Amino acid sequence: MIDHQSYMYRALELAALGLGNVSPNPLVGCVIVENNQIIGEGYHERFGEAHAEVNAVNSVYDKSLLQKSTVYVTLEPCSHFGKAPPCADLLIDNLVRKVIIAIEDPNPKVAGRGIQKLKDAGIEVELGLCKTDAYEVNRRFFTAFRKKRPYIILKWAETADCYISCENHDSKWISNDSIRSLVHSWRAEEDSILVGKNTAYHDNPKLTVRGTIGKTPLRVVVDRKLELDPELDLFSDGLSTVCYNTSQSKTVGKTEYVKIGDKNFLSNLLKDQNSRDIQSVIVEGGSQLLSSFIELDLWDEARVFKTKTFFNQGIPAPHLHLPYSEETLIHDKLLTYHNH
Numbered sequence: 001m002i003d004h005q006s007y008m009y010r011a012l013e014l015a016a017l018g019l020g021n022v023s024p025n026p027l028v029g030c031v032i033v034e035n036n037q038i039i040g041e042g043y044h045e046r047f048g049e050a051h052a053e054v055n056a057v058n059s060v061y062d063k064s065l066l067q068k069s070t071v072y073v074t075l076e077p078c079s080h081f082g083k084a085p086p087c088a089d090l091l092i093d094n095l096v097r098k099v100i101i102a103i104e105d106p107n108p109k110v111a112g113r114g115i116q117k118l119k120d121a122g123i124e125v126e127l128g129l130c131k132t133d134a135y136e137v138n139r140r141f142f143t144a145f146r147k148k149r150p151y152i153i154l155k156w157a158e159t160a161d162c163y164i165s166c167e168n169h170d171s172k173w174i175s176n177d178s179i180r181s182l183v184h185s186w187r188a189e190e191d192s193i194l195v196g197k198n199t200a201y202h203d204n205p206k207l208t209v210r211g212t213i214g215k216t217p218l219r220v221v222v223d224r225k226l227e228l229d230p231e232l233d234l235f236s237d238g239l240s241t242v243c244y245n246t247s248q249s250k251t252v253g254k255t256e257y258v259k260i261g262d263k264n265f266l267s268n269l270l271k272d273q274n275s276r277d278i279q280s281v282i283v284e285g286g287s288q289l290l291s292s293f294i295e296l297d298l299w300d301e302a303r304v305f306k307t308k309t310f311f312n313q314g315i316p317a318p319h320l321h322l323p324y325s326e327e328t329l330i331h332d333k334l335l336t337y338h339n340h
Helices: 004-016 052-058 063-068 087-093 113-120 131-137 139-146 177-187 197-203 265-275 287-295
Strands: 029-034 037-043 070-073 098-101 124-127 151-158 163-165 192-195 218-222 241-245 250-252 255-259 280-283 301-306 325-329 332-338
Touching: 004 029, 004 037, 004 052, 004 070, 004 098, 004 131, 029 052, 029 063, 037 052, 052 070, 052 087, 087 113, 113 124, 131 139, 139 151, 151 163, 151 177, 151 287, 177 325, 197 218, 197 287, 218 265, 241 265, 280 287
Parallel strands: 070 098, 098 124, 151 280, 151 301, 192 218, 192 280, 218 241, 241 255
Antiparallel strands: 029 037, 029 070, 250 255, 301 332, 325 332
């Protein structure tokens, strides 16, 4: 008996390997099976390079086996010419017998056309295997198309008595080295990283990826009245930063100042990020900015480190009155919320 689900789970596992490297393309994995044996597999490894189906087909040693094969792919094969020819055409040209697809592509350029193209060529197509898991893997991609904004991850650390920092905004004693290392790996997975004026002023963060392999996301800061010192690291270290404000648009060195309307400020910010093909934003503070996203219901996921430290007084952490999953990280806990 063929365990179709296990083959699709393998394809999903492969797809996830591209996280942080393929945006604004989707994460896609592909497994090719013949006679209940995997004969080829691949995933979309980097934006601008070969798609999952191409890598999977290329990995098949005996191409004659493709005519009897079943292809498991986590997202509908593309049907249009982009940086590469349509993957649906590749499968048709290789005369594959059957294609099992986890979920339909939300991109209007595809959106069922890849499936129809396969069917019109006489290939048997099944849709919906592991659909929920496939959506989860590509939740950033789906959010960008369906909500016309990036997938928003809120992140903060709070003390046992629910403070995000001391009264002087000092928060460096909340997290530990293992948490900071994990946060850097998270940054490498997202398209942009966002902080507010107070965090930029008090912490002078670099917002770069350090101590792990991966790219630094686009750095974004909110400074409505342009009050921040241009000598802060965000503006003076030679890396790109976007500063959203209500005063003026200009470019100074590697910093792009973008003026947006004060009314619906965060929505306007996200609209601009979406126009830049930014599919995910990790918001790293401070408390006021995080709370603003929560109050406007502009968030999808929250990752909260709960430590054993006590401040007794300070700046309160944001509140989420929702169920969460809990994970122990050495001495601390990671609480993960999803805004469904």
